[in-house]
Amino acid sequence: MRYRLPALLGQALLGLLLPVLATPPAAAQAPDSSLDAHYIDFSVPNLSAFTLLGINADRISRPGNVRELATGLTNGFGTRGSLEHGTGLEVALFRVLANPRSLDQYRPIRDRFTLSAAAVREADTTRFGLGFRWVLFDQADPYDSANGLHARIVDVLAAALDSGLTDRQRQIFAQQTGRFFVDVLRSNGRDTTGAELVALFPTLSLGAPADEEVTASAVERRVLAALTLVGIPALTTEQRDRLAAYAAEYAELYRIEQESEPQIDAELEAAIIRVKKEFREEHWNAFSLQIAGGSTFRTTGGPGDLAAEEASAFASLSYPIIPRYGQFLLHIQARYPLQEATGAEFSGAIGGRLLIGSSTRRLSLEALYGANDSRLEAGTSFRFTVGGEFRLADGTYLELATGVNNPEEGGSSFLTLGALRYALRSDRRFAIP
Amino acid sequence: MAIEPGTVVRMKKDGGPLTLRISIDGLAGWAYQYVTETGTLKGKSTDGGGPERTHPLGTVTSLHLDGHAWTVRVGDVGDDEVTVKVTLTWEQDVDKDGRTEVIHRRESTLKVSAANPADTFKSEVFLVAAADATPLQSDATS
Numbered sequence: 001m002r003y004r005l006p007a008l009l010g011q012a013l014l015g016l017l018l019p020v021l022a023t024p025p026a027a028a029q030a031p032d033s034s035l036d037a038h039y040i041d042f043s044v045p046n047l048s049a050f051t052l053l054g055i056n057a058d059r060i061s062r063p064g065n066v067r068e069l070a071t072g073l074t075n076g077f078g079t080r081g082s083l084e085h086g087t088g089l090e091v092a093l094f095r096v097l098a099n100p101r102s103l104d105q106y107r108p109i110r111d112r113f114t115l116s117a118a119a120v121r122e123a124d125t126t127r128f129g130l131g132f133r134w135v136l137f138d139q140a141d142p143y144d145s146a147n148g149l150h151a152r153i154v155d156v157l158a159a160a161l162d163s164g165l166t167d168r169q170r171q172i173f174a175q176q177t178g179r180f181f182v183d184v185l186r187s188n189g190r191d192t193t194g195a196e197l198v199a200l201f202p203t204l205s206l207g208a209p210a211d212e213e214v215t216a217s218a219v220e221r222r223v224l225a226a227l228t229l230v231g232i233p234a235l236t237t238e239q240r241d242r243l244a245a246y247a248a249e250y251a252e253l254y255r256i257e258q259e260s261e262p263q264i265d266a267e268l269e270a271a272i273i274r275v276k277k278e279f280r281e282e283h284w285n286a287f288s289l290q291i292a293g294g295s296t297f298r299t300t301g302g303p304g305d306l307a308a309e310e311a312s313a314f315a316s317l318s319y320p321i322i323p324r325y326g327q328f329l330l331h332i333q334a335r336y337p338l339q340e341a342t343g344a345e346f347s348g349a350i351g352g353r354l355l356i357g358s359s360t361r362r363l364s365l366e367a368l369y370g371a372n373d374s375r376l377e378a379g380t381s382f383r384f385t386v387g388g389e390f391r392l393a394d395g396t397y398l399e400l401a402t403g404v405n406n407p408e409e410g411g412s413s414f415l416t417l418g419a420l421r422y423a424l425r426s427d428r429r430f431a432i433p
Numbered sequence: 434m435a436i437e438p439g440t441v442v443r444m445k446k447d448g449g450p451l452t453l454r455i456s457i458d459g460l461a462g463w464a465y466q467y468v469t470e471t472g473t474l475k476g477k478s479t480d481g482g483g484p485e486r487t488h489p490l491g492t493v494t495s496l497h498l499d500g501h502a503w504t505v506r507v508g509d510v511g512d513d514e515v516t517v518k519v520t521l522t523w524e525q526d527v528d529k530d531g532r533t534e535v536i537h538r539r540e541s542t543l544k545v546s547a548a549n550p551a552d553t554f555k556s557e558v559f560l561v562a563a564a565d566a567t568p569l570q571s572d573a574t575s
Binding site for chain 1: 436437438439440441443498499500501502503504506507508510511512513549550551555556557558559561562563564
């Protein structure tokens with residue numbers, strides 16, 4: 001094995017700092033919708049174009065996490081030891097075109113199909129990748145109403161609004177006052193089921209006209225005026241006492257009702273954010289499955305030297321191994337070289353990544369075995385990396401890793417990988433702190 | 434929040450049992466509850482609009498001089514302003530063949546937005562048994 005530690009350490013630090021210093025792209029501007037408000041940033045997508053190019057941690061693609069638009073910046077060192085700067089963009093094209101604005105307009109199969117493009121600079125060569133990614137299953141899809149997030153938010157709506165004056169209090173008050181008017185009409189020899197009751201009942205129901213003063217005395221005056229209009233100018237002493245009590249209760253119930261409204265809105269916002277946070281913590285490691293494919297190209301910048309490199313297809317799945325705290329990723333990939341010089345020979349790779357941690361911080365252990373890889377000097381290779389994934393802010397994740405690449409023939413080399421990822425068009429109003 | 438003046442629902446005194454139908458048009462998520470003398474009826478929906486909800490209320494005899502309070506709460510977590518039409522319909526069986534007659538209907542239009550993520554429509558009703566159940570007042574508000 002050949003280790004050049006001073007040089008590698010310097011390169012490692014540079015590789016780690018570059019993503020942090022990079023300027024994030026401006027967020028795409030788009031009107032918010034009910035759908036956007038359900039956004040949850042479990043992580044930022046692994047762009048299929050990066051995986052096709054075989055750079056950084058994207059050699060093991062993590063399924064799921066489809067967004068309308070995502071960008072990626074990667075910096076690190078390739079298997080040949082050169083510094084790699086990669087930039088990429090992924091767009092869920094059909095979703096952008098369809099522009100679903102509510103959960104019932106969302107179509108998982110259509111809206112989880114993405115196209116991506118990426119470029120990576122290696123020494124004097126620029127390589128491009130064009131690919132697609134199709135997430136067939138995703139149990140953490142926050143837009144799929146069957147997965148429970150929306151049902152939880154509806155529960156919040158119901159529970160948060162079940163405050164202030166209760167329906168039971170209002171039901172009792174309506175019953176008392178309705179029967180009061182029936183008694184008054186009956187004692188005056190009037191019809192207790194007709195137009196007079198219809199006219200009187202609203203005067204002591206809680207939906208008073210907003211422009212009226214809501215005090216006990218004002219309510220009492222309003223009721224007496226209504227009684228006069230139907231030809232009942234006076235009440236008995238017992239009836240006056242009951243009316244005074246109902247009017248006082250009315251004023252108090254009305255005050256409680258009005259004061260509860262601003263509090264309900266504030267509690268609702270906080271409760272929705274809490275529900276989304278809980279959902280992310282429970283589902284960041286959920287099962288998902290994707291298929292992807294595409295091609296890579298190479299150019300040195302000269303006229304007419306753009307050449308197709310290889311076509312590739314891969315599939316990956318994620319599986320929760322420890323509820324809330326662990327996830328395993330499996331990745332299988334096949335490549336077919338398109339350059340005549342390399343010979344038309346299939347190559348393949350299989351790998352896995354173990355993530356242990358939480359929805360915002362996790363340790364990453366990754367192993368990848370490649371056979372017949374045309375990019376390698378040797379026929380086979382084994383790569384092992386240790387790293388971490390960290391959520392920096394809503395929609396922004398930093399991935400760091402270091403490890404060893406060990407071709408079957410030839411010396412081993414260190415790898416230092418860094419990636420800063422952004423997902424755009426996320427809803428900020430309900431962003432999880 | 435819309436709190437509207439309570440109304441009197443006149444049941445046909447020789448008619449059959451009463452049923453309440455609640456329909457919501459125009460929103461992904463909503464919830465309601467309806468408190469009566471015999472208990473609380475609750476419902477919620479995660480579908481856009483969703484099917485109508487029907488609740489049996491009881492017989493004319495049990496409902497006479499009964500007060501009910503009902504609340505329909507609608508909410509949306511998006512930033513767009515959403516208009517929601519809420520319709521409550523009181524129906525009474527008129528014969529044993531299952532034919533029904535609408536004896537009362539209330540409609541209300543609610544709006545939810547980023548500034549007002551939930552809106553509530555509340556009212557109280559007082560039920561009386563009458564010889565003629567024809568409504569004596571406007572049966573719709575907004």
